[in-house]
Amino acid sequence: MPRLCDRTLAQVRTGVERPTYDRGAVEIGVVHFGPGAFHRAHQAPAFDALLARGDRRWGVCGVSLHSAAVRDALAPQDWLYTLVELDAEIRARVIGAMKAVLAAPQSPAAVLQRLADPRTRMVTLTVTEKGYCLTPAGDLNLAHADVAFDAGRPSAPRSAAGWLVEGLRRRRATAAGPLSVVSCDNLTDNGRKLARAVVALARAQGDGDLASWIEAEARFPNTMVDSITPATDDALRETARRLTGLDDAWPIQRERFTQWVIEDRLAPGAPDLASVGAQIAADVRPFEQAKLRLLNGAHSTLAYVGLLAGLTTVAEAMCDAPLAAFVERLMREDIAPTLRATRGLDLASYIDGILDRFRNPAIRHQLAQIAWDGSQKLPVRLLGTVADTLAAGRPIGRLAVPVGAWMLFAARRAAAGGEALVDPLAPAIRTLAMAPLAAQPAGFLALETVFPRALAADPRFSDAVTEAYRALASDRLAAALAA
Numbered sequence: 510m511p512r513l514c515d516r517t518l519a520q521v522r523t524g525v526e527r528p529t530y531d532r533g534a535v536e537i538g539v540v541h542f543g544p545g546a547f548h549r550a551h552q553a554p555a556f557d558a559l560l561a562r563g564d565r566r567w568g569v570c571g572v573s574l575h576s577a578a579v580r581d582a583l584a585p586q587d588w589l590y591t592l593v594e595l596d597a598e599i600r601a602r603v604i605g606a607m608k609a610v611l612a613a614p615q616s617p618a619a620v621l622q623r624l625a626d627p628r629t630r631m632v633t634l635t636v637t638e639k640g641y642c643l644t645p646a647g648d649l650n651l652a653h654a655d656v657a658f659d660a661g662r663p664s665a666p667r668s669a670a671g672w673l674v675e676g677l678r679r680r681r682a683t684a685a686g687p688l689s690v691v692s693c694d695n696l697t698d699n700g701r702k703l704a705r706a707v708v709a710l711a712r713a714q715g716d717g718d719l720a721s722w723i724e725a726e727a728r729f730p731n732t733m734v735d736s737i738t739p740a741t742d743d744a745l746r747e748t749a750r751r752l753t754g755l756d757d758a759w760p761i762q763r764e765r766f767t768q769w770v771i772e773d774r775l776a777p778g779a780p781d782l783a784s785v786g787a788q789i790a791a792d793v794r795p796f797e798q799a800k801l802r803l804l805n806g807a808h809s810t811l812a813y814v815g816l817l818a819g820l821t822t823v824a825e826a827m828c829d830a831p832l833a834a835f836v837e838r839l840m841r842e843d844i845a846p847t848l849r850a851t852r853g854l855d856l857a858s859y860i861d862g863i864l865d866r867f868r869n870p871a872i873r874h875q876l877a878q879i880a881w882d883g884s885q886k887l888p889v890r891l892l893g894t895v896a897d898t899l900a901a902g903r904p905i906g907r908l909a910v911p912v913g914a915w916m917l918f919a920a921r922r923a924a925a926g927g928e929a930l931v932d933p934l935a936p937a938i939r940t941l942a943m944a945p946l947a948a949q950p951a952g953f954l955a956l957e958t959v960f961p962r963a964l965a966a967d968p969r970f971s972d973a974v975t976e977a978y979r980a981l982a983s984d985r986l987a988a989a990l991a992a
């Protein structure tokens with residue numbers, strides 16, 4: 510079967526939407542750090558829609574911070590790829606917005622040139638929670654190896670913040686024009702945190718002038734991003750082939766639903782994302798908080814409890830009646846009371862929608878994928894809810910269950926050795942998993958980058974988590990879920 514590329518694009522089977530704009534005339538106006546599945550499922554299609562509307566300024570240059578895998582897979586395809594939408598009806602669409610992908614360690618000069626180019630008006634990022642190198646308080650972690658390296662002002666930075674500082678330094682020097690830097694990761698206050706990190710790094714480099722200039726000039730809006738995007742597998746490659754009639758080395762799949770809420774702080778000259786479905790809001794926090802706590806919090810709960818129960822996918826976990834009922838109660842009775850509704854966000858129907866999406870039978874979303882990097886995800890997804898619930902004097906019995914489940918899951922995976930636990934804290938977790946079972950919850954609670962001290966020291970929390978851990982470890986899952 511021929512491979513998807515510019516030359517074969519016209520052969521794409523009918524019924525599959527494809528770029529009909531002149532790809533040769535598309536300019537690069539966006540630099541994206543982390544061109545993995547989520548970017549290609551979520552932001553890139555939005556830029557593709559802008560191009561389809563005739564605004565040819567918004568081609569994307571992807572920048573991988575570490576690996577060259579995306580570049581190598583997409584280069585022979587002229588950066589085209591298939592996006593498969595999984596719903597009652599399965600649809601495919603070919604996305605033409607990517608114009609280049611650079612592997613930063615191999616092409617540092619090209620990355621900086623792109624960042625400094627006056628045509629570049631937006632930088633977007635999906636570098637995952639750990640890519641921000643933050644302390645638990647949300648500040649740049651100057652002790653992080655990549656950050657410490659970048660503080661030396663290298664010509665080839667290693668951290669996302671390092672690239673941004675150097676890019677902004679060049680834009681300032683050449684008066685390249687306003688830039689919007691848009692974090693699209695699942696962090697609370699993602700834009701503000703990124704702005705603070707970039708400014709802190711400029712200061713750590715001894716460039717106070719640049720730091721003040723960034724504070725005054727660059728725009729880092731907060732955002733909420735949402736679309737369930739399971740990792741690419743062979744079944745998807747086969748589906749893409751069947752629908753398009755072409756081979757694609759790296760197709761992407763997602764649910765049909767997609768949402769992008771962007772704080773009304775974009776710099777002049779930014780792409781008109783509202784015209785392609787993004788919501789622009791004065792305050793993104795209520796949306797972001799609701800999404801992170803309800804959707805991602807429930808996802809992580811399904812992942813850790815579900816994997817301990819021997820389940821594999823989200824849809825399968827939602828067919829497990831006690832687990833599904835537990836997660837629904839957790840969302841409605843424990844998480845929702847910590848959130849505030851806002852215009853365009855009705856919490857009860859928002860929860861209904863999320864539960865429906867989790868049940869989508871067309872999607873095989875692996876719990877193991879969601880379980881990655883728990884040490885980075887837990888604070889954002891669950892621990893804020895726990896702290897607010899304790900402060901309000903409400904019980905936290907149910908909320909302690911996913912926390913205990915993460916600990917037990919991580920301890921078991923770590924004990925299995927090798928790469929079984931995907932988490933930046935895997936070495937520390939491996940050590941504490943060697944302690945006797947009864948001592949393990951306390952060992953986890955001492956992980957200061959995960960648990961804020963005040964929370965770890967609160968006996969209401971430590972007792973509840975220890976109890977959940979014990980129940981789960983002795984296979985009393987039903988008892989734990991009945992908490």
Ligand code: CS2
Pocket residue numbers: 695734735736737738804805808809878879880886
């Ligand atoms: C998931 C998210 O893998 C995970 O941790 O919870 O990727 C989730 O699917 C997205 O945030 C949905 O927008």
